[in-house]
Amino acid sequence: MNKNNNRYRITAFALFTILLIINNSIVIAQQQGKTITAESVKPHIVELADDKYEGRGAGYPGEENAAGYIAKQFKKAGLKPYGDQAGKKRSWFQEFDFQVMHPLKPWEIFKSRNIIGLIEGNDPILKNEFVVIGAHYDGQGRKGQADPMRFLSKDSSSINDEIWNSANDNATSIAAIIEIANAFKEGKIKTKRSILLIAFGAEEHGMTGSIYYVNHPVFPLKDHVAMINLEKLGRLTGKTFNTIGNANSLVWDEIIKAIQTQTTTKVVMTSPYVIPDSDHYPFNGVRIPAIVFYTTGFAAHYPDDHSDKIDFNRVAEAANFVMQMVTALADRSQRPLYVPAPIPDLGLSAHLATNAEADAMGLKAPDGGLKVTGVIAGLPGAIGGLQPGDLIIGFANSKFIRDEPLESLQKKHMDALMGKQGNKLKTTVIRNGKTEVLELSLR
Ligand SMILES: [Zn+2]
Known part of the structure; x- marks a missing residue:
């Protein structure tokens, strides 16, 4: 579906265009600001994709060092730290x-961290509402580390490349966020609502950073008005940018269309509904309008994801567009309304456990199970009692086998969500060595 048939020919301009949407009529104001350039995004991508960060595998020192770099950049850009309380102050x-x-030792637990910074709004009332812009900063890590993508890769070059530097996925998006923060500061741009910038950890392990955030938000969840997640902004030169999830609010098409009349950037919706594939998923789950803005889909080039393959102009183009989206959301008089999807969402992140994990739980081959890595508070999975670390061995009249193909798992999940097994899904888990039977209610 191409939503981009109207091709507006507008000459590119070096000024920021700020969209003020007042009473449903769109007033376009131009404001002097700093345009984000290839030169400004490049150093962050080259830095974060350097071998010294070892591909930023979640839970390893490379990821923690990358978090330190991002916090330093957030500080330079004048953001306020909004992480954990550290004495009287907040940390980043x-x-x-x-x-x-896919841990090296069955059921291993690691530590990661989100990095959170705030730009305060200037409207006395609306500044208590928040527009979130986020992206994950963890990557594929190095050989010998626990890693989902390397584990799945059949690509022979992956054997030779010790470190998967994860430049496109997702240093590009972190660079975009840092430079959006800098553009707000240097352009002295003020918005009515506040803007929360979050670099998520451990996305590659079942979106655990963003699920943690919606379960432990730094402001009341009801005051988060919209979320834009960025993924893989630096490859596929000449192709459109894409979004997924626009159906959760009318605001997305409204602002994307309005901004497209002012730029040559092409943005196309790939799919109207959010699926659990990146950090916008938990926000959509808790009824916050949320989309992902990205380029390449699933077929990213992991082993050769180096910074010399990145089109820095393209990253800058995406960052300028997203900055306008964030500004439009933050200045809009009415907060966007959330539109629920027709298919229910269990609010779960789970995947096939490794054979060693199934063995450790006492299963005999070929019996397998789904390992739960994340549960979103307030959704059917959490309400039914599922917890991270549970091994699901029975779900809605289905069992699981080891090495079960993804399509088969997806079909079982989809059939259950469509209500083919009724509205109460009997779910059997192994937890702390004991078998428990839970019931998940579809809403
Ligand atoms: Zn990614």
Whole structure:
């Protein structure tokens, strides 16, 4: 579906265009500001994709060092730290433990952290509402580390490349966020609502950083008005940018269309509904309008994801567009309304456990199970009692086998969500060596 048939020909301009949407009529104001350039995003990408960060595998020192770099950049850009309380002050970091996907030792738990910074709004009332812009900063790590993508890779070059530097996925998006923060500061741009910038840890292990955030938000969840997640902004030169999830609010098409009349940037919706594939998913789950803005889909080039493959102009183009989106959301008089999807969401992140994990839980081959890595508070999985670290061995009249193909798992999940097994899904888990039977209610 191409939503981009109207091709507006507008000459590119070096000024920021700020969209003020007042009483449903769109007033376009131009404001002198700093345009984000290839030169400004490049150093962050080259830095974070350097071998010294070892591909930023979640839970390893490379990821923690990358968090330190991002916090330093957030500070330079004048953001206010909004992580965990550290004495009377707040730190930049929100720490959490997570269930490792494909761990080297069965059921190993690692530590990661989100980095959180705030730009305060200037409207006395609306500044208590927040527009979130986020992206994950963890990557694929190095050989010998627990890592979901390397584990799955059949690509022979992956054997030779010790470190998967994860430049496109997702140093590009972190660079965009840092430079958006700098553009707000240097352009002295003020918005009515506040803007919360979050670099998420451990996304590659079942979105555990963003799930942790919605379960432990730094402001009341009801005051988060919208969320934009950025993924993989630096490859596929000449192709459109894409979004997923626009159906959760009318605001997305409204602002994307309005901004497209002012730029040559092409943005196309790939799919209207959010699926659990990146950090916008938990926000959508708790009824916050949330989309992902990205380029390449699942077929990213992991082993050769080096900074010399990145189109820095493209990253800058995405960052300028997203900055306008964030500004439009933050200045809009009415907060966007959330539109629920027709298919229910269990609010879960789970994947096939490794054979060693199934063995450790006493299963006999070929019996397997789904390991739960994340549960979103207030959704059917959490209400039914599921917890991270549970091994699901029975779900809605289905059992699981080891090495079960993804399509088969997805079909079982989809059939259950469509209500084919009724509205109460009997779910059997092994927890702390004991078998428990839970019931998940579809809403
Ligand atoms: Zn990613």
